[in-house]
Amino acid sequence: MKNGFVFFAGLFGSIALSWGGLVLGSHKQLGGLAPFFDEGDSTSYPNRPPGVAARGQLVYADLGCASCHTQQVRRPDVGADQARGWGERQSVARDYIFQLRPQLGASRIGPDLTNLAGRKPSAPDADDLMKLLYAGSELHPAYGFLFENRPIVGERSAVALKLTGALTPAPGREIVPTERAQSLVAYLLSLNNTYDYPESRPLPKAPAKPDGAHGAAPTAKKEGEKK
Amino acid sequence: MTPASSNAEVTAVDTQARWPLLLLLGGAIKWLVIAGVLSLIASIQLHSPAFMSHWPAFTPGRTAAMAETAFVYGWAFNAGLGLALWILGRLGGEPLRALNWVVVGTFAWNIGLTLGLVGIALGDATSFSLLQLPGYVQPAMLVAYGAIAVAGILAWSGRRTDSTFASHWYAVAALFLFPWLLSAAQATLIWTPVRGVLQAVVAGWYAQGVWSLCLAPLALAVAYYVVPKVTGRALPAYEFAPLGFWSLIVIGAWTGARHLTGGPVPAWLPTLAIAACSLLLFHTSIVLLNLRGAIGGAGNSVAFIAWGLLAYTAGGLLDAITSFRSIASFTQFTHLVTAQQQLAIYGGVSMILFGGIYFALPRLTGRPWASAGFVSAHRVTLLIGLALLLVSLAAAGWVQANDLNHKDVTFAAMAADTRPWLLGASGAQLILLTANLLLAVNFCRSVCACCCCCAESAPVGSPFRPAATMEAHAS
Numbered sequence: 118m119k120n121g122f123v124f125f126a127g128l129f130g131s132i133a134l135s136w137g138g139l140v141l142g143s144h145k146q147l148g149g150l151a152p153f154f155d156e157g158d159s160t161s162y163p164n165r166p167p168g169v170a171a172r173g174q175l176v177y178a179d180l181g182c183a184s185c186h187t188q189q190v191r192r193p194d195v196g197a198d199q200a201r202g203w204g205e206r207q208s209v210a211r212d213y214i215f216q217l218r219p220q221l222g223a224s225r226i227g228p229d230l231t232n233l234a235g236r237k238p239s240a241p242d243a244d245d246l247m248k249l250l251y252a253g254s255e256l257h258p259a260y261g262f263l264f265e266n267r268p269i270v271g272e273r274s275a276v277a278l279k280l281t282g283a284l285t286p287a288p289g290r291e292i293v294p295t296e297r298a299q300s301l302v303a304y305l306l307s308l309n310n311t312y313d314y315p316e317s318r319p320l321p322k323a324p325a326k327p328d329g330a331h332g333a334a335p336t337a338k339k340e341g342e343k344k
Numbered sequence: 345m346t347p348a349s350s351n352a353e354v355t356a357v358d359t360q361a362r363w364p365l366l367l368l369l370g371g372a373i374k375w376l377v378i379a380g381v382l383s384l385i386a387s388i389q390l391h392s393p394a395f396m397s398h399w400p401a402f403t404p405g406r407t408a409a410m411a412e413t414a415f416v417y418g419w420a421f422n423a424g425l426g427l428a429l430w431i432l433g434r435l436g437g438e439p440l441r442a443l444n445w446v447v448v449g450t451f452a453w454n455i456g457l458t459l460g461l462v463g464i465a466l467g468d469a470t471s472f473s474l475l476q477l478p479g480y481v482q483p484a485m486l487v488a489y490g491a492i493a494v495a496g497i498l499a500w501s502g503r504r505t506d507s508t509f510a511s512h513w514y515a516v517a518a519l520f521l522f523p524w525l526l527s528a529a530q531a532t533l534i535w536t537p538v539r540g541v542l543q544a545v546v547a548g549w550y551a552q553g554v555w556s557l558c559l560a561p562l563a564l565a566v567a568y569y570v571v572p573k574v575t576g577r578a579l580p581a582y583e584f585a586p587l588g589f590w591s592l593i594v595i596g597a598w599t600g601a602r603h604l605t606g607g608p609v610p611a612w613l614p615t616l617a618i619a620a621c622s623l624l625l626f627h628t629s630i631v632l633l634n635l636r637g638a639i640g641g642a643g644n645s646v647a648f649i650a651w652g653l654l655a656y657t658a659g660g661l662l663d664a665i666t667s668f669r670s671i672a673s674f675t676q677f678t679h680l681v682t683a684q685q686q687l688a689i690y691g692g693v694s695m696i697l698f699g700g701i702y703f704a705l706p707r708l709t710g711r712p713w714a715s716a717g718f719v720s721a722h723r724v725t726l727l728i729g730l731a732l733l734l735v736s737l738a739a740a741g742w743v744q745a746n747d748l749n750h751k752d753v754t755f756a757a758m759a760a761d762t763r764p765w766l767l768g769a770s771g772a773q774l775i776l777l778t779a780n781l782l783l784a785v786n787f788c789r790s791v792c793a794c795c796c797c798c799a800e801s802a803p804v805g806s807p808f809r810p811a812a813t814m815e816a817h818a819s
Contacts, residue, residue: 128521132557147541195673256756258394
């Protein structure tokens with residue numbers, strides 16, 4: 118290693134190779150992934166989330182919810198993801214194409230939230246989520262700072278939390294979610310992965326590889342349409 | 345070879361670079377303590393989520409991000425850079441040049457980091473693991489790193505002898521590669537973000553790069569320098585060292601995608617990572633082969649480094665084993681992954697860096713550590729804390745993995761099952777914090793003693809400072 122130039126070229130080459138292989142390689146495969154157009158209902162999937170949900174994702178990111186929650190459901194034969202009812206199919210890259218900051222997460226202190234709003238038989242509603250965030254629980258941190266405890270002026274606010282028991286605010290006061298809490302909840306309610314893409318079906322008839330490698334199924338490519 | 349406690353080995357490189365390097369090392373130790381406090385809070389929040397979480401700045405997701413950032417960018421990078429510059433200067437045989445840049449860079453790096461942590465507390469974290477620093481401080485960090493690294497590169501290119509040594513390669517690689525790594529990640533995650541899950545791919549590449557191309561090389565540069573110096577013997581099987589080096593540099597960054605197993609990314613990514621993890625064992629074995637003299641070696645620095653090497657080897661082995669799909673699908677998303685990370689970054693890299701600091705400081709200040717008792721107390725406490733941390737996290741992760749894989753176990757039951765172990769992990773964080781406070785106090789006392797000594801313009805009769813040797817060197 119006497120020769121400085123060769124040494125630095127080797128270093129640079131190594132890092133460039135890993136970048137090229139991993140990042141450009143995946144980009145080549147997934148970069149052009151388009152929404153899937155379903156002729157049956159003339160809609161393309163995934164739906165582009167409304168702006169408020171997109172903002173909510175940033176709230177989710179900035180509060181670090183991903184330090185306890187994942188948003189990726191694995192194949193039926195991997196872990197108990199699907200048995201726990203977190204989703205009826207594995208997550209695929211197409212699910213995330215409209216997300217500004219996908220929150221795949223790396224830790225499961227709490228349940229996976231990929232398909233929170235599409236859960237069967239019962240998905241939580243806005244009231245449940247507001248209450249969980251406001252009060253927390255023995256297992257869950259509270260995010261009281263996303264809410265405002267204020268005196269009721271005139272009429273009670275339409276979005277004020279309906280709380281009971283020990284959580285009931287003092288008479289004449291109400292707990293109102295801030296804009297951040299509202300967008301976070303809108304985001305959580307937009308988490309729905311029920312639509313089945315060709316590549317997300319684990320059966321051999323599916324055109325894509327079963328492992329979540331989905332270089333855009335041919336039908337999707339042909340008919341895919343940007344909204 | 346002189347024993348580590350003697351000052352006779354102080355060279356012109358040491359005296360001249362003393363203050364800039366002490367600044368880096370002092371910064372490192374300061375962040376180590378801060379990271380310890382934050383890790384303790386984050387750890388408590390895992391079993392008692394209500395703890396401090398009514399303050400937005402200390403909501404659980406943010407404390408975890410702050411703890412990780414302070415530890416990696418504050419402690420590990422400052423310490424690694426300081427030691428790498430010192431080693432490159434000594435190996436080069438010439439006093440370090442561009443030290444003004446080092447000082448400016450160190451201030452910029454640490455101010456940037458402080459602002460970054462405040463940013464995370466206010467909610468500006470990027471949410472990418474190991475790259476949580478808000479986008480607005482990242483360019484400053486890049487420039488600061490460059491300013492610090494210049495001195496190392498100059499010392500390398502201006503060295504007296506043509507030949508190079510393993511410490512050279514590892515240190516220069518870390519100095520040279522981090523700016524590329526950070527700028528590529530910044531460009532594609534922050535400034536013009538790639539779409540969808542590609543972000544996870546880039547983030548995984550970056551996080552692994554920080555480990556394989558920066559932190560591990562910085563630590564290995566220290567180990568390769570200190571071990572032969574202290575043992576006084578040539579390294580066994582040294583002819584394989586270049587292979588060991590290049591295998592880490594070429595293969596290392598490919599191993600990151602193992603964390604994406606089963607996820608919504610192309611399946612070949614984890615497959616490549618699994619192969620890379622196994623190939624990397626080649627690197628790990630060469631390092632162990634070369635540096636095995638450290639194990640059982642005499643002296644405090646080498647004792648730290650020996651533990652670090654064992655942890656480094658164990659970490660590499662566990663990475664390879666747990667990367668296989670059947671095992672990864674079990675360990676994924678649990679505290680077992682955290683345990684492995686702690687083994688690598690605390691047990692491996694940090695232990696070696698501690699050893700390096702214990703070796704370097706007496707040579708930088710020209711006097712022994714203020715308290716030898718604190719040095720051994722630090723080592724013992726640290727080892728106890730680390731063992732408790734790893735065992736608790738691994739046990740918590742094991743329980744968690746079993747519970748997660750049984751669909752009928754509720755999260756409440758899982759929390760109850762893991763709680764005792766997570767309490768153990770919090771206890772361990774407290775012990776580690778205490779241990780590192782011992783280091784901080786000892787460091788401050790040693791540096792103050794050095795200051796006083798300098799102010800008194802080196803009294804001839806000083807019992808600590810063999811003035812004659814110092815002057816002979818400071819030509």
